Amino acid sequence: MEDEIAKYNARVVKAEEEIFRLEKELDLIENPKALAESGIVSPILQKLQTENQKLLYQLNHLKKHLAEQKSKSPIHMISLTSMIDDLFQVAIHQAYPGIDLPKSDVTSSAKFADFQCNSAMSISQKLKTAGTKSNPREVAQNIVNNLPKAECIEKVDIAGPGFINIFLNKEWVSQQIFKLLNNGVQPPPIGKKRRAVVDFSSPNIAKEMHVGHLRSTIIGESICRLLEWVGHDVLRINHLGDWGTQFGMLIANLQDKYPDFAKNPPSIGDLQSFYKASKARFDEDEEFKKRAYACVVKLQAHDPEYIKAWKSIYDVSRKEFQKVYERLDVSLIDRGESYYQELMKIVVEELGSKGYTKVEDGRTIMFVEGHQVPLTVIKTDGGFTYDTSDLAAIKQRLMDEKADWLVYVVDNGQGGHLETIYSAAFQVGWANKSVHRIEHVGFGVVLGEDKKKFKTRSGETVRLVDLLDEGIKRAEAKLKEKERDKVLSKEEMEKAKASVAYGCIKYADLSHNRSHDYVFSFDKMLDDRGNTAAYLLYAYTRIRSIARLANVSEKELAEAAKSTKIELDHEKEYKLAKCILKFPEIILKLLDDLYLHTLCDYLYELTTSFTEFYDNCYCVEKDRTTGKVIKINKSRLLLCEATANVISAGFHILGINPLQRM
Numbered sequence: 275m276e277d278e279i280a281k282y283n284a285r286v287v288k289a290e291e292e293i294f295r296l297e298k299e300l301d302l303i304e305n306p307k308a309l310a311e312s313g314i315v316s317p318i319l320q321k322l323q324t325e326n327q328k329l330l331y332q333l334n335h336l337k338k339h340l341a342e343q344k345s346k347s348p349i350h351m352i353s354l355t356s357m358i359d360d361l362f363q364v365a366i367h368q369a370y371p372g373i374d375l376p377k378s379d380v381t382s383s384a385k386f387a388d389f390q391c392n393s394a395m396s397i398s399q400k401l402k403t404a405g406t407k408s409n410p411r412e413v414a415q416n417i418v419n420n421l422p423k424a425e426c427i428e429k430v431d432i433a434g435p436g437f438i439n440i441f442l443n444k445e446w447v448s449q450q451i452f453k454l455l456n457n458g459v460q461p462p463p464i465g466k467k468r469r470a471v472v473d474f475s476s477p478n479i480a481k482e483m484h485v486g487h488l489r490s491t492i493i494g495e496s497i498c499r500l501l502e503w504v505g506h507d508v509l510r511i512n513h514l515g516d517w518g519t520q521f522g523m524l525i526a527n528l529q530d531k532y533p534d535f536a537k538n539p540p541s542i543g544d545l546q547s548f549y550k551a552s553k554a555r556f557d558e559d560e561e562f563k564k565r566a567y568a569c570v571v572k573l574q575a576h577d578p579e580y581i582k583a584w585k586s587i588y589d590v591s592r593k594e595f596q597k598v599y600e601r602l603d604v605s606l607i608d609r610g611e612s613y614y615q616e617l618m619k620i621v622v623e624e625l626g627s628k629g630y631t632k633v634e635d636g637r638t639i640m641f642v643e644g645h646q647v648p649l650t651v652i653k654t655d656g657g658f659t660y661d662t663s664d665l666a667a668i669k670q671r672l673m674d675e676k677a678d679w680l681v682y683v684v685d686n687g688q689g690g691h692l693e694t695i696y697s698a699a700f701q702v703g704w705a706n707k708s709v710h711r712i713e714h715v716g717f718g719v720v721l722g723e724d725k726k727k728f729k730t731r732s733g734e735t736v737r738l739v740d741l742l743d744e745g746i747k748r749a750e751a752k753l754k755e756k757e758r759d760k761v762l763s764k765e766e767m768e769k770a771k772a773s774v775a776y777g778c779i780k781y782a783d784l785s786h787n788r789s790h791d792y793v794f795s796f797d798k799m800l801d802d803r804g805n806t807a808a809y810l811l812y813a814y815t816r817i818r819s820i821a822r823l824a825n826v827s828e829k830e831l832a833e834a835a836k837s838t839k840i841e842l843d844h845e846k847e848y849k850l851a852k853c854i855l856k857f858p859e860i861i862l863k864l865l866d867d868l869y870l871h872t873l874c875d876y877l878y879e880l881t882t883s884f885t886e887f888y889d890n891c892y893c894v895e896k897d898r899t900t901g902k903v904i905k906i907n908k909s910r911l912l913l914c915e916a917t918a919n920v921i922s923a924g925f926h927i928l929g930i931n932p933l934q935r936m
Contacts, residue, residue, distance in 0.1 A: 350463045351454065353859040354426070355382050355389070358440060361424055362391050368420040369413075370397060380440075382859070387431075387439035388852065393417065394436030410436030444848065448840040451851050454916055455835040459923040461504040462858035464865065468711075471509045471671045472498050474683035475599075475606060478515035479591040480524050480549045483598050483738040485728050485794075486685075489717045492783050492929070494683035495604045496870050497715065499927045501679075504865065509675060513667065514610030516588055519657075520553075522570035525583045526562060527552040529569075536579065539586045545594060546737075574615075598738050602776060603929055614666040618658045621666045622651050630702060643701055645694045664695045668712075672704045679711045681868070686716040686789065715868050718791035720783075728794050745775035748796050752808070758936065770936050774800070774808060777930040781807030784928055785874035805878040807930060810921065813881045815936040817918040824894040824906050831915055834908050841909040846887040850913060853883040857920050870928065877924045884917045 362378040379392040394414035401408035414436040421430065428443040454460075474494020477483045483491075494510075501508045527548070532540040555562045572580040592608065599605070622638070625631045631640045631651060638652035640661075649661040671677045682692055692714045699705040705712060722728040730736055749771045753759060759767055782799040785806075786792040802808040821831055842848040860876045863869075893914060895905035925932050 351460050351855075351858040352450075353462050353862050354442070354855055355380060355859045356462075356862065357426065358389055358391075361422055361427075362393065362417065362438075365417045365421040366393060366397065369416040370401075374400070382856070386433065388442040389440040391417070391438040391440065392436075394438065398436070414438050442852070444842050447848070447851050447855065448842055450855055451840045451913070451916055452835070454854070454919070455840075455912055459857070459919050462862055464504050464506075468501075468506045468679040469509075469675065469677045470501050470506050470679040470681060471511055471675055471677040472501070472681045472683065473511045473513050473667075474498075474681075475604070476513045476515065476684075477591075477595055479588050479610070480520070480545055480552075481515075481591075482546050483595055485720050485736040485738060485741055487738060488720060488741070488779075489783055489788070490683045490685070491599075491602065491604055492780050493715060493717060493788055493870065494606075494681075495602070495929050496780075496784060496927060497681060497683065497868055499929060500861075500864055500868075500870075503923075503927060504861065506679070509671075509677070510606040511671075512606040512608045512610075514608055516610030517612040517615065517663075519567075519570055521573055521584055521587070522566035522568070523552045523556040523562070524549070524587055525569040525573065525580060526566045527555060528583050528587065535586055536582060539589075541590065545591055594739075598742070601742055601772075602780070603931065609667075611663045614663050614670065615658075617666040617670055618662045621669055622658075622662065625651060625665075625702065628702065640698065642694050642698045644697055647690075647694070649694060649698060661691075661695070664691075665698060668695055668699045669704050672699065672710065678709055681713060681715055683715045683717070686718060689714055689716050713868070715788070717788040721791050721793045723793055723795055725793065742776070742779070745779050745796065746771050748800055749775035749778070752800050753936075762935065766933075766935060770933060773931050773933050773936070774811060777807040777811055777925075777932075780929055781810070781874060784870045787871050788869060805874065810877055810881055810925075811930070811932060812936060813884070814918060814921050814925070814932045815934065817884065817914050817921070818934050820893055820914050821911060824903055824911065826906065826911065831911070835912055835915070838908045838912055840912060844891050846883075846890045847910070847913065850883050850887040850917065853880050854913075854916050854920055856880075857923070864927075873924055873927060877921060880917065880920060884914075887913070 359378055359380040362380055366378055379396070380389055381392065382389050394410045394417060397417075398408040398410040398413045401413070411432060414432045418430055418432065418438060421427075426443055426446045428441045430441070431439050433439055472494055474497075475487060475491040477487050498508050498510050528535055528540070532538075556566055569580060573584055622631075625640055626638075631638050633639075636654035637650050639648040639650050641648045649665070650659050651662045651665065653659060668680065671680055682688075684692060696705070696712045696714075699712070700707060720728045728736055750767075752774065753762075753767065753770055758770060762770060778796075778799040782794065783792065799806055800808050802812050821828075826834075840851070842851050856876065857880075860873055863872055887910075891907075891910055892905075893907055893910040894903055895907075896902060897904050922932060
């Protein structure tokens with residue numbers, strides 16, 4: 275099977291690369307400006323245009339071939355929308371070759387069919403603008419006449435002014451569910467695999483993680499899980515704030531409070547208090563301030579004693595961070611600002627030697643094309659800045675790590691700064707726009723129910739560990755309210771508390787559009803009605819319990835999946851099956867824009883579709899008197915299994931741990 279999958283992947287990648295090459299050639303032929311810029315003159319233009327039809331034929335043949343390959347994938351799940359879109363692109367180009375046409379407009383949100391193509395009207399308008407008489411219905415008919423035969427399509431018809439209604443072949447849909455049950459929930463084909471670096475979480479050493487770190491940590495972890503699940507090579511980076519002037523005051527205070535730290539490293543129980551005390555002394559005591567600056571000089575000179583003091587503070591902080599990461603099931607590699615200290619010197623030298631920097635008012639700055647505010651690479655006192663470390667980091671990730679996809683999960687406020695860093699990387703030549711994808715995954719702030727920044731009653735920033743503890747406490751109360759403590763063992767109850775608490779905290783964040791601020795409310799996130807993790811977790815355990823109630827084991831279900839035809843005669847069966855098969859389309863959208871609320875919305879849609887199905891289609895029939903199972907519909911039981919498997923895959927990406935019993 276592995277050889278077959280490898281061969282399939284190679285065929286798909288080769289086809290996609292050839293399509294990309296042909297589309298670039300076509301763009302050159304059909305774009306007069308591109309021709310002029312390429313130095314192509316009119317005698318050659320006529321010859322090139324005669325090649326247009328040949329290229330179009332090759333392109334359409336390849337697109338048809340790619341759609342067929344996707345539908346015959348030995349293991350991958352396919353996006354129905356993208357496959358049908360491929361087929362209609364072929365039909366449109368064959369029906370109207372040689373003119374600049376809009377892309378096919380295929381949607382799965384059709385009222386009167388499974389899909390709908392709405393391209394006829396815009397094509398008709400294009401033709402009229404070009405001086406050709408055109409009727410949208412005639413355009414639609416011409417597209418239909420050129421539509422390649424495909425196993426997935428049962429029929430098409432034309433409605434209204436030119437809408438093309440597309441009806442799927444139910445037998446084919448049934449076969450796709452059959453494949454899912456036997457191959458497992460698999461990612462859609464993604465073509466070339468990327469080396470991705472995801473920068474997320476990034477707390478500061480000597481400060482406790484607070485609610486402000488919640489979003490970056492949760493969103494970043496889910497993006498990593500998504501990219502890893504589809505097959506990309508992912509490096510998870512924790513860009514810690516672990517260097518800089520503040521460490522001078524921390525080391526100076528450490529020397530005073532714990533003079534024998536070299537032999538007996540301290541356990542600084544309350545990092546926040548230690549930091550505040552150090553800062554207060556720095557602000558109020560001039561003598562202490564001088565010592566703090568002297569400590570910075572020693573630290574930056576890598577004096578062994580000062581490095582040991584720095585390491586002592588670092589280790590205590592990192593242990594506290596790790597407790598949070600373990601509770602949230604988050605994993606990453608620490609690469610703080612300290613990691614890039616030597617690299618910064620090299621970057622500054624490189625930028626200077628290439629003429630990208632200049633000295634202004636004692637600072638060494640870099641003006642970046644398209645940005646008004648320059649980057650400061652050396653301060654007036656000779657020190658480096660965040661700009662310098664970010665330039666060193668992006669170069670290291672591109673050049674040393676060989677990453678071709680960089681993701682920065684950082685709050686919206688850093689957007690302008692990061693865009694300048696990205697532009698600098700392209701300007702200097704570290705990055706190439708045809709190769710590298712570099713993006714800022716921005717997010718809003720967490721608000722309290724008063725719509726202001728989420729803080730404690732005393733006005734302090736909420737510690738992340740306190741928020742997690744409160745979540746556990748409330749989840750336990752909710753479970754006891756439902757009397758789950760009477761049916762679950764002590765171990766099961768502990769797992770249920772963690773699953774509900776952490777799942778709800780994550781889902782409350784991920785289910786909102788990350789670009790916006792969101793209101794944090796335990797009451798809302800623990801509600802088992804509506805689009806919440808609590809509702810989805812309870813629904814998942816109910817689905818998993820159906821086979822148990824029917825006394826059908828996992829082994830028996832797996833055996834049944836190999837030979838049972840999935841019947842889709844009832845409208846609710848068919849609706850659920852189509853919703854299940856929508857999963858690859860959602861994954862492709864996530865990979866395109868990295869907005870995870872789309873997946874949350876889909877899981878809620880899938881769960882509500884399942885509820886409709888279960889309310890209308892019996893899966894297990896019991897004797898009303900004895901409660902004994904008298905009839906099992908294996909096809910429907912397998913639809914339950916397929917639904918649960920897709921929900922489980924979605925939960926994995928979101929970092930939510932479901933339970934078989936709750």
